[in-house]
Structures are given as structure tokens and as C-alpha cells.
Amino acid sequence: MKKPLFSFIFSSAFILLLAAMLFSHCAAPEEERALTGLQEKALTFTGPLPEDAFEEGMVRSEERIELGKMLFYEPRLSKSGLISCNTCHNMSTFGVDQLPVSVGHMWQKGPRNAPTVLNAALHGSQFWDGREPDVESQALMPILDPVEMASSEEHVLAVLASMPEYVERFREAFPDEEEPLVYKNVGVAIGAFERILLTYSRFDDFLRGDAGALTDREKEGLRAYMDVGCQSCHGGTALGGTAFAVFETPAERESGESDPGRFDITGNPMHMHSFKVPSLLNIAETYPYLHDGSVWSLSETVDIVALDMLGRELTAEENKHIVAFLGALTGEVPAYALELPVLPPSTEQTPRPVFD
Numbered sequence: 001m002k003k004p005l006f007s008f009i010f011s012s013a014f015i016l017l018l019a020a021m022l023f024s025h026c027a028a029p030e031e032e033r034a035l036t037g038l039q040e041k042a043l044t045f046t047g048p049l050p051e052d053a054f055e056e057g058m059v060r061s062e063e064r065i066e067l068g069k070m071l072f073y074e075p076r077l078s079k080s081g082l083i084s085c086n087t088c089h090n091m092s093t094f095g096v097d098q099l100p101v102s103v104g105h106m107w108q109k110g111p112r113n114a115p116t117v118l119n120a121a122l123h124g125s126q127f128w129d130g131r132e133p134d135v136e137s138q139a140l141m142p143i144l145d146p147v148e149m150a151s152s153e154e155h156v157l158a159v160l161a162s163m164p165e166y167v168e169r170f171r172e173a174f175p176d177e178e179e180p181l182v183y184k185n186v187g188v189a190i191g192a193f194e195r196i197l198l199t200y201s202r203f204d205d206f207l208r209g210d211a212g213a214l215t216d217r218e219k220e221g222l223r224a225y226m227d228v229g230c231q232s233c234h235g236g237t238a239l240g241g242t243a244f245a246v247f248e249t250p251a252e253r254e255s256g257e258s259d260p261g262r263f264d265i266t267g268n269p270m271h272m273h274s275f276k277v278p279s280l281l282n283i284a285e286t287y288p289y290l291h292d293g294s295v296w297s298l299s300e301t302v303d304i305v306a307l308d309m310l311g312r313e314l315t316a317e318e319n320k321h322i323v324a325f326l327g328a329l330t331g332e333v334p335a336y337a338l339e340l341p342v343l344p345p346s347t348e349q350t351p352r353p354v355f356d
Contacts, residue, residue, distance in 0.1 A: 045235040048204040053121035053195040064173040068193030078149035081353035089117035094285040100293030105150035113293030121195045123241030129262045136191030153183040165344035199331030221325025240279040251294035
């Protein structure tokens with residue numbers, strides 16, 4: 001005797017439903033699945049970005065971060081009233097100005113390429129020569145540099161004290177201090193803003209367990225990156241920023257005029273032409289490259305560094321794969337950082353711009 005058609009359909013549907021339920025219980029969530037060998041190997045020299053770069057004991061308050069953001073965009077801190085931190089570390093172009101060297105006060109040119117401010121708080125030191133230990137102290141230097149913003153502590157404090165909104169914001173950002181409007185706190189506030197400027201990319205998803213976050217070509221690039229030995233210098237969470245290396249650019253060798261680098265800071269002959277290894281996060285967007293900004297092509301830069309630092313002459317295929325992997329390191333600039341703050345209006349007491 002044949003079963004009625006509806007019974008056959010019901011039985012089949014029930015079997016399919018049961019199989020789906022069993023599969024859903026057996027299949028582990030993405031974060032619980034076993035890592036691939038490539039993911040495990042990558043995690044031996046790097047890891048996904050943290051939520052922010054604040055260290056233990058640091059104050060993380062909305063008031064301090066917002067004040068720091070305003071100061072980062074504030075051109076009146078400069079002598080000319082024209083240049084702000086964002087001028088050389090433009091948020092809309094991944095924290096750089098995309099110039100070989102930056103243009104400062106009265107069209108003066110800086111000696112080195114401006115590195116990106118994004119993820120900089122994760123570095124072990126600041127500037128190409130590592131002269132400052134953190135972003136808080138680094139933020140104060142360009143403001144006073146005669147080639148950059150050409151200002152003075154007195155000018156900065158006079159500008160800020162002339163606007164009631166800034167006076168109140170310093171009080172709110174540093175509530176436990178009797179006199180919060182001091183020059184040191186300008187750096188502390190800007191540093192608080194910079195410590196949230198982390199850019200999460202697909203590579204972070206890959207490191208967290210999503211093996212499909214990278215394309216096959218990008219995975220080949222990661223393998224080539226490790227096989228060549230790039231991670232020996234470009235390791236850590238920021239893929240750089242924690243080591244120094246002796247390096248002269250092709251342009252320097254050709255001209256015979258090479259930057260002394262860290263030697264100018266330490267006086268140690270071993271540090272002649274030594275520079276901080278840059279982070280590779282967002283590297284596809286932070287051209288031109290090298291400490292003198294003399295190379296515009298990422299592909300060319302990869303070949304130069306592989307040959308000079310690792311003694312490896314890459315094949316065209318290796319270069320292509322590594323460049324593809326480096327493209328996967330492009331993350332998202334925090335939307336908050338891209339929103340221009342409304343700065344308080346100047347008053348009769350605000351120092352006027354000076355051009356000389």
C-alpha cells in the first residue's frame with residue numbers, strides 16, 4: 001500500500017529539519033572554530049588591534065578626548081593662525097599630508113616625511129628618530145618647532161585663555177587640577193584623542209578567527225611576507241613602530257647626503273642613519289614612502305626594503321602578493337575623528353596671526 005503524498009512530504013520535511021538542527025548544534029560559531037595554520041603563524045608576531053591605546057592609569061574621559069580633538073584641529077595654536085596638527089596629519093587622508101616633506105611656517109619645509117598619526121599611540125616611541133616616548137609629549141613638539149607651527153608656550157596659553165569655552169573645557173577635562181590650563185595638558189588632551197585613532201581592518205578580523213576575511217591572493221601575500229622575513233622588523237600589533245633600523249634611501253645614496261637619523265638624538269655612532277621602523281597599517285594610503293618621502297610607489301618600496309634590509313630580490317609574483325596583503329591592512333578612520341569640531345570664536349584678547 002502506497003503512503004499518501006502528504007505523508008511523504010511531511011516525513012521528508014521532518015528529516016531535513018532534524019538535519020538542520022543537528023548541523024546547527026555541531027557547527028561552532030566563527031570565533032570558536034579552529035584557527036588555520038596561517039592564522040596561527042600570523043599570531044606569533046602580531047595580534048588584532050585593541051579597543052583603544054590607553055594604558056593603565058590613564059584618564060579616558062569624553063571631556064578630555066573632545067578637548068584633544070578640538071586642539072588637534074585648532075590652527076590658532078600656530079604663530080600664523082593657519083597650521084594645525086591636522087595640516088600635516090590630515091584625518092581625511094589617513095593621518096598624513098601625502099607630501100614628501102611637510103610645509104610649515106612661512107613655506108618652510110621639514111626635513112622628513114610626516115608619518116601617520118593613526119595607530120601611532122601603539123608605537124614604542126615617536127618621530128622617525130624616536131626622540132619622544134609617547135603621543136602626549138610628541139604633540140607638544142611641532143607646535144614649538146620654528147619650521148612647523150613656530151609658536152611658543154606663551155602664545156598657546158594666551159590663545160586658549162582668551163576664549164571662555166576653552167577655559168571651561170580644560171576645567172572639565174582636568175577636574176582635579178587647580179590650574180588645568182597649562183601647556184603640558186595641551187599634549188595630554190591631544191594624546192587622549194590620538195589614543196582612540198585606531199583603524200580596524202579585515203586583517204584584524206582574520207586574526208580574530210575569520211579565515212575568509214582575506215582573499216586568496218592576500219593570504220598568499222601574508223605567506224610571502226612571513227617567508228621573506230618582513231615580520232622581523234614589522235611585527236607587533238601595529239606591524240612596526242617598536243624597532244629601529246639603519247637605512248639610507250636610494251635618493252640619499254645617489255645624492256651622497258644622508259640623514260643622520262637617531263644619531264642626532266643619542267650621539268651613538270651605532271645609531272647613524274638609524275630610523276624607527278614605520279607601521280604598515282594603512283600603508284597603501286600613506287604615500288609617499290621612506291623617511292625622506294622619496295618613493296611614491298608601494299610596489300617599488302617593497303622591493304627596495306626587501307633588498308636593502310633582508311637581502312632578498314623579490315620575484316614579480318612575490319611583490320604582487322605582498323602588495324596585495326598590505327592593501328588588506330587598510331582600515332577605517334574612526335567616524336568621530338572625521339567630524340570637524342566647531343571651534344570657539346576668537347575674542348578681542350585672542351593674539352592675532354603673525355607672519356614673519
